[in-house]
Amino acid sequence: MAFDYEKYIRPGKLPHIWCPGCGHGIVMKGLIRAIDTLGLEKNSTAIVSGIGCASRLPGYLDFCTLHTTHGRGMAFATGIKFARPELQVICVGGDGDGVAIGGNHFIHACRRNIDMTYLIMNNNIYGMTGGQFSPTTPMGARASTTPYGNPDPPFDIAKLAIGAGATFVARGTAYHASQIDKLLVEAIRHKGFSVVEILDSCPTTYGRRNKFRSAVEMMNNLKESTVSIKAAENMSPEQLQGKVITGLLYKENKPEYIAEYQKIIDDAQEIYR
Amino acid sequence: MEKQFPKIEINERYCKGCHICVEFCPTRVLAMKGFTASVINLEACIGCMQCELRCPDFAVKVTT
Numbered sequence: 001m002a003f004d005y006e007k008y009i010r011p012g013k014l015p016h017i018w019c020p021g022c023g024h025g026i027v028m029k030g031l032i033r034a035i036d037t038l039g040l041e042k043n044s045t046a047i048v049s050g051i052g053c054a055s056r057l058p059g060y061l062d063f064c065t066l067h068t069t070h071g072r073g074m075a076f077a078t079g080i081k082f083a084r085p086e087l088q089v090i091c092v093g094g095d096g097d098g099v100a101i102g103g104n105h106f107i108h109a110c111r112r113n114i115d116m117t118y119l120i121m122n123n124n125i126y127g128m129t130g131g132q133f134s135p136t137t138p139m140g141a142r143a144s145t146t147p148y149g150n151p152d153p154p155f156d157i158a159k160l161a162i163g164a165g166a167t168f169v170a171r172g173t174a175y176h177a178s179q180i181d182k183l184l185v186e187a188i189r190h191k192g193f194s195v196v197e198i199l200d201s202c203p204t205t206y207g208r209r210n211k212f213r214s215a216v217e218m219m220n221n222l223k224e225s226t227v228s229i230k231a232a233e234n235m236s237p238e239q240l241q242g243k244v245i246t247g248l249l250y251k252e253n254k255p256e257y258i259a260e261y262q263k264i265i266d267d268a269q270e271i272y273r
Numbered sequence: 274m275e276k277q278f279p280k281i282e283i284n285e286r287y288c289k290g291c292h293i294c295v296e297f298c299p300t301r302v303l304a305m306k307g308f309t310a311s312v313i314n315l316e317a318c319i320g321c322m323q324c325e326l327r328c329p330d331f332a333v334k335v336t337t
């Protein structure tokens with residue numbers, strides 16, 4: 001049965017502004033399906049973002065949404081969760097937004113284990129501003145600011161999240177569209193800080209400069225360069241060379257920040273009563 | 274009884290002509306017609322929904 005996406009989209013907002021073949025639309029559809037599966041209410045769900053093409057996402061969704069400043073989605077989301085812990089808070093954004101200018105907010109949100117979900121749409125570039133390299137641009141890749149190839153080694157966002165203390169970390173791709181909502185459903189259900197990185201594609205500013213002739217080629221690359229964590233179990237290190245692992249990568253249960261903070265408030269009120 | 278095929282609707286107002294639905298349909302049901310995708314071989318459709326899932330532009334609806 002066709003899925004009724006428009007039920008969750010603000011009237012008159014489609015077609016969206018993303019370029020032909022941009023993976024962000026596929027990721028947004030995955031988020032909508034996850035929200036539908038979980039039955040999240042429009043008035044009790046806050047969807048927050050920073051700045052960038054990816055960060056345009058909340059503007060389309062008919063929920064409580066906040067489009068903030070570049071790299072600061074996490075900070076605003078933290079504030080919302082603090083003030084209204086009963087809300088389901090989902091923060092979204094690109095790799096530039098999340099791990100360049102917003103890197104500091106990102107690692108500290110991971111460290112606190114605050115009960116929110118962070119969806120990073122990683123297209124390895126600053127799409128919105130014309131294709132400057134980001135901290136996830138692969139070495140050797142071309143960007144408007146690395147015309148002879150990028151000399152910087154990239155961040156592995158999932159490893160960064162695990163190292164910083166996130167308690168749920170998963171990775172998917174825009175090609176594996178039907179997996180996106182499944183990962184997000186688990187992430188949103190998890191009590192603690194969840195990071196879902198979706199490997200995405202920007203045909204306009206990354207593809208053109210890096211010998212991808214079309215959006216379809218970029219989708220095929222997402223398929224060929226990744227392997228699921230299940231399949232990886234039976235592969236040799238040689239076979240895994242150059243492959244990125246997808247699926248649920250890490251999960252643990254740790255004290256959640258809002259709950260811990262509430263205990264301090266309760267203790268303090270007890271002392272001064 | 275006559276065989277029922279899925280219904281495929283392409284919203285031409287939303288389609289941006291990226292070819293994704295055309296390329297990833299396993300049975301070659303779709304093709305580009307000028308700028309937008311269109312159905313050329315509905316009889317081959319197996320209702321797998323891959324076109325609807327991967328269209329970045331909310332332009333494909335498959336009803337099985």
Ligand SMILES: Cc1ncc(C[n+]2csc(CCOP(=O)(O)OP(=O)(O)O)c2C)c(N)n1
Nearest residue numbers: 052053054070094095096097125126127128
């Ligand atoms: C403080 C500040 N610095 C720089 C910018 C310019 N800027 C806007 S979007 C962006 C990068 C967006 O890249 P990313 O988050 O990866 O998202 P994409 O556009 O690729 O989806 C930058 C540098 C800004 N808006 N604000």
Ligand code: SF4
Nearest residue numbers: 018019022053127202
């Ligand atoms: S510039 Fe890139 S990221 Fe931005 S909408 Fe276009 S394809 Fe998508």
Ligand code: SF4
Nearest residue numbers: 298318319321322324
């Ligand atoms: S539902 Fe599957 S078989 Fe039918 S047109 Fe779409 S991709 Fe092709």
Ligand code: SF4
Nearest residue numbers: 288289291292294328
């Ligand atoms: S995937 Fe969507 S936008 Fe792309 S050609 Fe097909 S219908 Fe058009």
